[in-house]
Amino acid sequence: MTTRLDRAVIRDLAMFRDLAEADLDAVLAAATTKRLAPGDIVFNQGEIADAFFVLLHGRLKVTQTTPDGQQVVVRHVNPGEVFGIARAVRRPDFPGTAEAVVESLALGWPSDHWDVLTARCPALAVNALATVGQRLQDAHTRIRELSTEAVERRVAHALLRLVRQAGRKTDDGILIDFPVSRQDLAEMTGATLHTVSRLMAAWETKGLVASGRKRVVVRDPHALLMIAEGEG
Amino acid sequence: MTTRLDRAVIRDLAMFRDLAEADLDAVLAAATTKRLAPGDIVFNQGEIADAFFVLLHGRLKVTQTTPDGQQVVVRHVNPGEVFGIARAVRRPDFPGTAEAVVESLALGWPSDHWDVLTARCPALAVNALATVGQRLQDAHTRIRELSTEAVERRVAHALLRLVRQAGRKTDDGILIDFPVSRQDLAEMTGATLHTVSRLMAAWETKGLVASGRKRVVVRDPHALLMIAEGEG
DNA sequence: CGCGGTGTTTGCGTTTGCGCAACACTCTCC
DNA sequence: GGAGAGTGTTGCGCAAACGCAAACACCGCG
Structure with a gap:
């Protein structure tokens, strides 16, 4: 917040594509930065949406809670993503x-400012449309998986998705670059903690994955893909 | 296509909110109308998206098919909705x-025209954003249901959603105003045809619904809501 | 170093919903 | 009016996944 932000910080983000340099400055002028420690909540379900954000660094988890908990x-x-x-x-x-799962850094704008910004840069609305559209596709993919696939395949898909989003190559395999618990995997796939634990244990013995406390390494993505695609 | 379209046709649709009269005319000038009989396909999954549409009258079903059918x-x-x-x-x-389930009427525009129209009317992008955002909410709701709720509750929810979207009051109860088969309900809820059939049969005996071939009447929405919300 | 909290594993009984299969009904088309 | 396809119904057996419960590893903290 005290440090001056350079437009290079946001220039390459999908959200700010095709914006003029001057516009980037205008956008940044209204932004505040927010530092987050693991476990910090950016906003809670149901709260008035008084701001919107871009994640510069780190990783967040967005959850919904049903009335029954x-x-x-x-x-x-x-x-690089907006949220x-x-x-x-x-x-x-x-x-x-929205909860930070690792040390994170975000930019925030007051919600009211959205109209101001889109009025000045119509490209923002267009980019936002593409972003939300992509998310809708992802959601439909997930609905399709939940509707038609067995738990085992869904968990495999979830792991592969994590690899794509946050995979970091190590000599041991591909490490998911932030803490992921069995519970998390369960909540991502509509399974129970127990079933996920059993699956992971089975895969561990087969050498497909290696995992510890909130830590997952995928050792054989190809074999996992076979499972995900149904011929495991 | 031959008949001249009046702007009153689209003025009140969410997508064209806040557009000037002149803009409405410009939008309509580029549109072609498309008549659809039940079973007609507007477009197929995987085809090049060479057009976009607004449904003026009737009802469509949008499906996705997995590689294994x-x-x-x-x-x-x-x-009134875009698709x-x-x-x-x-x-x-x-x-x-996208498939018509009843006699329908749609307006269509070439996809290339989207950029032209949004350039002229930025409000279109903003409205589209709101529309897609709403759809994303709906998708998340469905993901939540698929992840946490038992089949019975999901089917109840699906029926109530149909009532909201297409319910028509009759002296017999609330009729879903277009053909809905058990198979459809199954594909909406991630259940099998059989399970849906059994559920409907059970509800029929309890007087909650009345149904026939591709026809559903909800007689006791309140009782259905109780089931949907978990205390049935 | 011991302690509490959090995350993970594992066993066992249970149930839900699926898979298969046969049958009944209804609308359509010839 | 009859054949046939598309829908809907129902019974039965089974397996996958859940729910409960208890024990176990691991981490950070004082």
């Missing part, structure tokens, strides 16, 4: 809760 | 198949 992981927010744009889609409140 | 009903398109806006979200092809 069950949680579902809606998605993970990766660096909390409820107001842009004419929603007064946040539909989910 | 299983179908999922993504959503139903109701009068097939793949290009607006920067997708080259249609992610699903």
